[in-house]
Amino acid sequence: MDNRKRQPSSSSAGSLVFWSSSLPRQAARVLIVEALPPGWSDTCSVLCDALDNFLSLACSLDGPCRIPLLSLYAISRQPECLLPFVQVRGNLARLRSCVEELRSIPGESCIKSAAKGGDLLRQAVLDSLQQFKQFIRHTSTGNQACSNASVEVTVVTSQPGRSLIHQLESGLKGADLVPLRRLLVVQIVGSQVLINQTPLHSVRNSPSSHENEKYSLMLGTEVDLQQVENSVFAMEMVLKAWLQEQGGDREHLHLLLPSPSDSPLPVCVKCDMLERLISPALVPSTPSLGVKTESVRDFLPAVKGPGNQSPTPQRLRVIKVLHADGVCESVLYGLPLVIRPTTCWQLDWDEMETNNSLFHALCQTLRNQDLFLLLRVEPDPLVVPGTGVCSHYVLQPSPSVSLLLKPVASRELLLPCSLPVSNQDPSPNAMNSIQ
Structure with missing residues (x-):
């Protein structure tokens, strides 16, 4: 493998702490990018922009580490390790440099055969696993958490995903894949393709994948195919799945429902919990996200200047009208605030009466048409535009x-x-138990 000689990013001792956190099951990540013609010229900027956005977020997050280690490979003329395993947190400069290196790979390459590309991909997967084993061996020094660590490999390609998985399963058959928890092939496709067919998430369980079933990587290793649109947002969502907890050793939650009169035990529904948002409190570089809404004082802008000045009114600009049934509660956070027409004594009666009428009309219009409004905080004129997240x-x-x-x-x-x-419909027995 063509592995560029780079200096290690940090001491090996620092690598150990990330497996002993409140997210102990987070896997190390390997991203393998197929920079092959003709697809690379169409997907290069999309993938690199998504990587840049994602790494900017992941490197700055407070709280327990969500990505302990990351490695990046590119396949063009040959497999090339652009980034040996490094810690993500605190390494933004190096990771961005790696993304720019990936961006600089030309859209044309001497690789013309998909079969040859599949062989190079197999080499990249095996090399990443060998590199991970060596990293763990050199840094564990008896640390039990590291010795039980696993790695997930994500392949980004423009090739047909089914045939690529077929090649990988055939090529990796019999290889030592002990630390590999999951192999995910992400196929970037046009939006029209996604409209015409259902995206796949588990090729091995797909009805049309019987051909692949005769190959088996290894017990405990998942092989999945995910088709995504060629857009920055879609690729960001693929990468952000790395931030979610990967545990599965036991269920997270038991719902206890009242039992029938003839049973002493409650009906227990066992559940897992899934994070929907990154808490704004974990993003220290963007104080304007409105982390706190516990009181009116938390919401109002900070007073600048000497003396006990009164806080200036917060200015929110309406940027879009939303249908009420199109807003999902899972994207809302924090405590709500009730908004009413002002009773500020400094306004004269005519202005207050006009304001009350406008407010009443706004409430009635939104209620009658079942609409919500999307608001954005007006930026501080003293702050440079485009800095932070509004x-x-x-x-x-x-x-x-x-x-x-x-x-x-x-x-x-x-x-x-x-x-x-x-x-x-659920089974009759389940319906009877719940009802």
């Missing part, structure tokens, strides 16, 4: 002459959440 809020009407203001997550904070929709 706060956004949803304004919804109530039956009384009042409105409810709720913080809403911006795109940067959203985590992937793709839950299945079932067209089948």
Whole structure:
């Protein structure tokens, strides 16, 4: 493998702490990018922009470490390790340099055969696993957490995903894949392709994948195919799945329902919990996200200047009208604030009466048409535009002459959440137990 000689990023001792956190099951990550023609010229800027955005977030997050280690490979003329395993937190400069290196790979290459590309991909997977084993061996020094660590490999390609998985399963058959927990092939496709067919998430469980079933990587290793649109947002969501807890050793939650009269035990429904948002409190570089809404004082802008000045009014600009049934509660966070027309004594009676009429009309219009408003905080004129992430809020009407203001997550904070929709009814026994 063509592995560029780079200096280690930090002491090996620092690598150990990331497996002893409140997210102990987080796997190390390997990203393998197929920079092959003709697809690379179309996907290069999209993937690199998504990587840059994602790493900017991941490197700055407070709290327990969500990505202990990251390695990056590119396949063009040959497999090339652009980034040996490094810690993500605190390494933004180096990671961005690696993304720019990936961006500089030309859209044309001497590799023309998909079969040859598949062979190079197999080499990259095996080399990443060998590199991970060596890293753990040299840094564990008897540390039990590191010795039990695992790695997940994500391959980004423009090739047909099914045939690529077929090549990988055939090529990796019999190889030592002990630390590999999951192999995910992400196929970037056009939006029209996604409209015409259902995206796949588990090739091995797909009805049309019987050909692949005769190959088996290893017990305990998942092989998945995910098709995504060629857009920055879609690729960001693929990468942000790395931030979610990967544990599965035991369930997170038990729901206890009242038992029938003839049973002493409650009906227990066992559940897992999934994060929907990155908490704004974990993003220290963006204080304007509106982390706190516990009181009016938390919401108002900070007073600048000497003396006990009164806080200036917060200015929120309406940027979009939303249908109420199109707003998902999972993207809202924090405590809501009730909004009413002002009773400030410094306003004259005519202005106050006009303001009350405008407020009443706004409430009635939103309520009658079942609409919400999306608001954005007006930037401070003293702050350079484009720095940080702006706060956004949803304004919804109530039956009384009042409105409810709720913080809403911006795109940067959203985590992937793709839950299945079932067209089948539950079993009669289950319905009887719940009812």
